[in-house]
């Protein structure tokens with residue numbers, strides 16, 4: 001009989017999540033759950049995401065069950081675009097974990113920091129498995145809240161020497177520049193065309209609704225992590241790029257409906273069966289990159305199981321270190 005605890009509810013705050021979950025633990029949790037998804041051991045349930053008609057907010061639920069890790073739960077929250085003006089993170093979320101044997105609520109976990117690290121971890125997992133081993137220049141498209149997390153996690157995957165970056169408002173590139181400098185990397189603000197011409201790995205992490213990178217900008221051998229498109233209508237790259245790329249994703253159903261692939265699919269440039277789950281590459285069921293001059297594209301749409309995986313790791317570590325607050329139910 002599994003230990004179901006003593007009925008305590010564990011509260012793990014944002015600050016504690018930052019203390020206990022580092023880039024490596026997030027990477028490991030996300031890589032493991034992508035592998036479980038590809039093996040059929042973990043399943044995401046249908047996502048609810050709605051404009052609430054107030055504060056321009058998008059609100060919803062992402063839930064799932066990982067039978068390999070025995071993690072059941074839901075992330076509730078969304079995107080409040082005006083929060084940054086008031087010193088708050090635009091993404092706001094909380095993760096609820098339940099005992100899969102009993103349905104009892106086990107933990108409430110702050111989801112803001114975890115959303116950023118699990119999203120960065122997804123992109124980093126794709127770089128680890130798909131980018132050329134000799135990649136030296138990383139291109140960042142976007143300079144919002146997620147971008148610094150993305151750059152730090154990506155930088156751990158290859159021996160990068162330089163960051164080239166573009167943002168709609170160039171003055172917002174300063175924070176990304178200080179992250180790059182802190183990592184010991186050269187930094188240059190460039191146009192999208194220059195970015196494509198020099199980057200070996202590109203991360204797009206914006207809220208754009210139209211292509212920021214043209215097909216002609218992308219060189220053979222590039223790996224692109226498209227991380228910003230997680231809603232119908234959003235778009236970051238020219239769909240033609242997909243037709244000449246090996247395309248991978250966290251979850252195919254999301255990729256073709258709310259991910260970057262939605263556009264290439266609706267134009268008939270790619271079909272769903274040409275898109276591979278990154279978990280298959282992790283599990284060795286798919287080769288991933290085949291040639292050095294392949295363009296590989298990871299469509300990171302963001303699945304609930306990523307949130308649950310890092311939240312479960314946070315609860316385990318916080319409990320072990322005596323950092324979780326316990327409430328008797």
Ligand code: NAD
Pocket residue numbers: 079090091115119141142143144145146147167168169205206207208209210212227228229230300301302303
């Ligand atoms: P943010 O609001 O802090 O930053 C938004 C970024 O998008 C800025 O760089 C801004 O300049 C850029 N941008 C906005 N509109 C643009 C446009 N029309 N053209 C070009 N650039 C534009 O947001 P964030 O927290 O950094 O998140 C960035 C995006 O990533 C959001 O759209 C968010 O929904 C998405 N996201 C995806 C996942 C996932 O798992 N795939 C997870 C978290 C966030």
